[in-house]
Amino acid sequence: MKKILLFLALFVSLNFFAQEFQGTAVYESKTSTAELMKNFGGNREITPEMQKNIEERMKKMFEKTFILNFNKSASIYKEEEKLDAPGTNNNGRMMMSMMGGGGTQYKNVKEKMYAVDKEFFSKEFLIKDSLPKYQWQMVSETKKIGEYTCFKATAVVATDPTDFRNFRMRGPRNEENKEKEQKQKDSVNGTKKTNFMNDDIEQIKEKTITAWYCPEIPINQGPDKYWGLPGLILEVNDGTTVLLCSKIVLNSKEKVEIKAPTKGKEVTQKEYDEIVKKKMEEMREMYGGQRGGGTGGRRGF
Template identity: 70%
Template structure:
């Protein structure tokens, strides 16, 4: 396990309660690509060379570094800035956004509100909504993350429909024989029609989250939209994605202004999810017709 680099370990109550208290945590996010590659490998049109290139690209897309700046009540979580790699414009940028990247995630634990700015195909959104309520179960189990003793907590949550990381590859082997026969009949009568690989994906309704929080740092903040525990969350695992703190600095001389973004069309999380679902349907339709190839382009409605 990667050790946390501790720049300051002055854990006095007065230190945390100081008016100008601020900290910064760096998180490494890694998402398993097994489901995605299993779906791709079933496509006969993809050569071994193409699959290898996809695996390399997937790995880069699913391994990210984020920075969390926080004080006693609020935080800003943002992906570490990098130069855009080739192919990260258009549909690639949308996929990045749908996998937890892009934009600035602002959380205010006092007001119980979050604000996220997202840009997709040149259209800016400003998602404003109430922080999700986690029914955390404190397990009592502990482990060391770097120099800190952390405690385990779990919660069952409703999955986000706009986060592509939540999709699972459907196991066709578990379907009954009737469905298999029906599927074969469809294949036989529509050989000329190009199918879409997204037909093999499904979205679970709920997911179990495991978090490890540090009471030594008594702020109820964490990466992404995770919060509400009696200590900074240093690790989160949802079964596919692991977010682990790799560096922690407390009360650095360099202060960061913790405030939300203000640009973009204001929408709720539900409205944003509906927009993403609509665009995903457009992508499916454009890639399911004969001769569509790998076309993934569409326009955002203004």
């Protein structure tokens, strides 16, 4: 009887520990501004000094700190709260939305779902959808990140169509391709456009990402939307942006409540993407019309 009670007590304590287990990981985000400018073909009319100035401004805009709080089954991920720098305004928050960021991102790997609250054009949205499935290719290559030994994994992922970092200038086109594209444009009503960029810019549909995960922290969580490896992901590199863990705290006395956001109009990821693309296309038409002598117009969601 005593053995049974001891077993039950041990089971309960282990179960309690599993429920209480919690950690915090801090990630630093860095984006290659040179790579971004290369994607958009650069600008031959600006001087090297002007280009350097632009890259420095972009660098400051992209260098951010994010906090991931996690337990065995769920996590919340958001930008570290800081006092707004002088000159920060709605345009900065708008740019964050156009980079696919903003808000609090909640991932529940047990329920295979995520939720993220975002503000776009002063309207709050609550995106709820299934977690993306990554076909991870794990290899034996390792490296140290801080004191942790991490293993390498790669995956080909679909890019975010609302993040301008996933766009680039179209490559050279021959006359035959130009003629085909013109016929396609002529045969499609202009109101049916789905790309909020102009005709010389295209979306990079897929990217190969490299992740480094740590089996010593056996949870399948990671920064941003990434998850699904047998260990906490400490670094992600998509070729343009790197998210690198700079600090980990496990089982701190100060517990953080990990729960899904609830504010905003509930939409799926696809619905939100369509809302953003539609709004960007309206802005392009409005400002394009003003440059061409038109008046344009503004419509709601």
